Amino acid sequence: MIQLFKPRAPTEDHVLLRWALTLLALSFIGVFLILPLALVFREAFGDGFAAAWTAINEPDALSAIRLTLITAAIAVPLNAVFGIAASWAVAKFDFWGKGLLVTLIDLPFSISPVVSGLIYVLVFGLQGWFGESLRDHDIRIIFALPGIVLATIFVTFPFVARELIPLMSDQGREEEEAAVSLGASGLSTFWRVTLPNIKWGLLYGVLLCNARAMGEFGAVSVVSGHIRGLTDTMPLHIEALYNDYQYVGAFAVASLLALLALVTLTLKSILEWRYADEIAAVHHH
Amino acid sequence: MAALAPALRWRNPSALPGFGLSLGFTLFYLSALVLVPLAALVIRPWEIGWSGFWAVLSDPRVQHALKLSFGASLIAAAINTVFGLIVAWVLVRYRFPGKRLLDAVVDLPFALPTAVAGIALSALYARNGWIGQPLQQFGITVAYTPLGVVMALTFIGLPFVVRTLQPILVELNRESEEAAATLGATRFQTMRRVILPMLAPSLLTGAALAFARAVGEYGSVIFIAGNLPGVSEIAPLLIIIKLNENDYAGAAAIGVIMLALSFVMLLTLNLLQAWTASRR
Numbered sequence: 031m032i033q034l035f036k037p038r039a040p041t042e043d044h045v046l047l048r049w050a051l052t053l054l055a056l057s058f059i060g061v062f063l064i065l066p067l068a069l070v071f072r073e074a075f076g077d078g079f080a081a082a083w084t085a086i087n088e089p090d091a092l093s094a095i096r097l098t099l100i101t102a103a104i105a106v107p108l109n110a111v112f113g114i115a116a117s118w119a120v121a122k123f124d125f126w127g128k129g130l131l132v133t134l135i136d137l138p139f140s141i142s143p144v145v146s147g148l149i150y151v152l153v154f155g156l157q158g159w160f161g162e163s164l165r166d167h168d169i170r171i172i173f174a175l176p177g178i179v180l181a182t183i184f185v186t187f188p189f190v191a192r193e194l195i196p197l198m199s200d201q202g203r204e205e206e207e208a209a210v211s212l213g214a215s216g217l218s219t220f221w222r223v224t225l226p227n228i229k230w231g232l233l234y235g236v237l238l239c240n241a242r243a244m245g246e247f248g249a250v251s252v253v254s255g256h257i258r259g260l261t262d263t264m265p266l267h268i269e270a271l272y273n274d275y276q277y278v279g280a281f282a283v284a285s286l287l288a289l290l291a292l293v294t295l296t297l298k299s300i301l302e303w304r305y306a307d308e309i310a311a312v313h314h315h
Numbered sequence: 316m317a318a319l320a321p322a323l324r325w326r327n328p329s330a331l332p333g334f335g336l337s338l339g340f341t342l343f344y345l346s347a348l349v350l351v352p353l354a355a356l357v358i359r360p361w362e363i364g365w366s367g368f369w370a371v372l373s374d375p376r377v378q379h380a381l382k383l384s385f386g387a388s389l390i391a392a393a394i395n396t397v398f399g400l401i402v403a404w405v406l407v408r409y410r411f412p413g414k415r416l417l418d419a420v421v422d423l424p425f426a427l428p429t430a431v432a433g434i435a436l437s438a439l440y441a442r443n444g445w446i447g448q449p450l451q452q453f454g455i456t457v458a459y460t461p462l463g464v465v466m467a468l469t470f471i472g473l474p475f476v477v478r479t480l481q482p483i484l485v486e487l488n489r490e491s492e493e494a495a496a497t498l499g500a501t502r503f504q505t506m507r508r509v510i511l512p513m514l515a516p517s518l519l520t521g522a523a524l525a526f527a528r529a530v531g532e533y534g535s536v537i538f539i540a541g542n543l544p545g546v547s548e549i550a551p552l553l554i555i556i557k558l559n560e561n562d563y564a565g566a567a568a569i570g571v572i573m574l575a576l577s578f579v580m581l582l583t584l585n586l587l588q589a590w591t592a593s594r595r
Contacts, residue, residue: 040492040493040496040497040502041489041492041493041496043408043409043502044502047502048409051401051404051405051409052405052409052411054398054401055398055401055402055404055405055406055417056417058398058401058402059402059417059420059421061446062469062470062473063420063421063423063424063470063473064420065439065445065446066427066432066435066436066439066470067423067427067435069435069438069439069445070431070434070435073438112340112341112344115336115337115340115341115344116337116341116345118333118337119334119337119338119341122329122331122333122334123326123327123329123331123334123338124326124327124329125325125326125327125334125338126325126326131341131342131345134345134349134350135345137349137353138349140527140577140578141353141531141574142530142531142532142533142551142570142573142574143429143531143532143533143534143551144531144533144551144552144554144555144570145356145531145551145554145570145573145574148356148554148558148566148567148570149352149353149355149356149570150352151558151563152352152355152356152359152563152567153351153352153355155563157561157563158355158563159355180348183348184348184349184352187348187349203329203331206331207330207331210330210331210332211330215332216331216332216333219331219332220333238425241425241426244428245427245428245429245430245431246428247428247429247430247433247533247534248429248532248533248534248551251533251534251555252554252555252558264428265428265429265430265431265534266430268430268431268434269430269434269538272434272437272538277438280434281434281438284430284431284434284435287427287428287430287431288427288431290428291423291426291427291428291431292426294426295419295420295422295423295426296419298419298422298426299415299418299419303415
């Protein structure tokens with residue numbers, strides 16, 4: 031704790047300044063971050079757990095939960111495989127255009143979620159590039175699961191790759207080169223040398239990727255078509271309920287996603303504390 | 316070593332397998348899911364030509380939405396620069412109970428789905444909300460005004476500034492602070508003349524990241540904004556409205572202009588940052 035009567039080192043702030051800044055930081059975080067979170071749970075369970083449970087245990091809500099889980103179950107593994115492939119290519123080999131490739135992988139993070147959905151409408155929508163031929167073959171991408179999955183893949187695209195690329199670059203190539211020169215196949219080298227080295231970093235990336243995949247709103251909103259019980263994911267279902275003034279229902283479903291966020295933050299913090307050396311050193315988001 | 320490789324070869328030889336497979340898959344996945352769809356966005360507006368493009372952008376409703384999106388993002392980034400600096404400073408330099416918890420909570424806006432944040436902020440700042448009601452006593456209305464947009468964008472941007480500053484603050488060497496103190500500088504002078512200039516580049520970077528995220532933000536804003544055309548309607552929402560009217564080219568035109576403006580903004584800030592770094 032802060033000691034009032036200890037002489038102050040020249041690089042230490044005055045005790046009053048310390049108190050003032052700490053209080054300021056705590057109140058800013060309290061008002062801007064904690065209050066909204068507290069409100070979600072208060073609004074969801076203020077009328078008792080029964081009302082919230084009724085709102086969740088209802089066909090449209092259950093269908094939204096199912097759709098969100100399916101979407102994440104497709105998008106997250108695909109992006110994880112991509113992340114591993116991209117970081118293997120970038121970290122273990124030298125080739126022309128590597129810097130450009132890394133920049134392009136990060137690109138989806140600097141694009142608005144709405145634009146992320148829009149681009150798939152421009153390709154697969156009825157007036158899009160492939161719109162008419164898709165309609166002729168009776169294939170639905172926009173306003174259906176494939177579109178939702180595509181938009182989700184786009185917004186969560188860089189998560190695993192940007193975690194693994196710096197991590198695998200730092201680890202170098204010696205261990206893998208040793209394994210290969212001793213006669214190990216490429217696959218068993220990856221499985222028994224690389225994967226154990228990157229497992230916590232991979233988990234970290236997958237964790238963040240999953241949180242975003244399940245919570246994505248803007249991009250999915252553009253491609254989903256908002257058909258209740260059919261193409262509404264959890265965030266879209268929350269919007270529909272809220273706009274219908276069904277606040278308890280909206281906040282009840284929202285509390286599930288808020289819980290997911292809290293679990294994600296807890297696991298993320300544990301990984302950062304326990305395995306600090308085994309995940310990438312720098313974490314910009 | 317790469318520079319020593321023969322100029323004609325496009326990659327250095329390696330003992331490791333899997334180059335073709337991993338790079339091939341990476342390029343295919345990247346092109347199919349990111350590059351080709353983005354090309355569709357850039358090409359689309361040209362079917363209505365320059366005049367059509369210009370007609371979309373000179374629509375007062377579109378101009379207001381763009382002004383609001385960029386203006387509110389700038390204000391939110393400025394608020395986050397000040398408070399992000401304070402939060403990062405407190406987290407790195409001071410010790411107090413619950414510090415780790417506070418540190419973890421900073422990432423909440425990254426983890427909390429934007430729709431959840433959106434309805435929570437909207438309820439919080441509504442006329443009868445926990446914060447909205449007291450503010451109403453002072454005649455300040457947040458919900459359904461541009462101020463509400465700023466509040467939501469401040470929520471979304473805070474972690475960018477804090478997380479960019481933290482590692483820099485940890486590594487900031489205390490010797491220059493000690494030297495300043497030895498030379499008779501007050502603590503305030505040291506902060507203003509020694510510490511702040513050293514932090515300036517990362518402060519700018521954090522602000523730029525927060526700004527870039529805020530410009531495109533949709534979910535956390537639309538509920539609190541109320542989306543009144545010409546008052547609190549943001550640019551991303553206008554894209555969705557155009558799409559619902561089946562005006563693909565119009566939607567793409569706004570999308571392209573947002574993309575271009577944020578790239579220009581990021582480039583400017585990057586140059587500014589390089590200039591700040593070279594000055595030291």
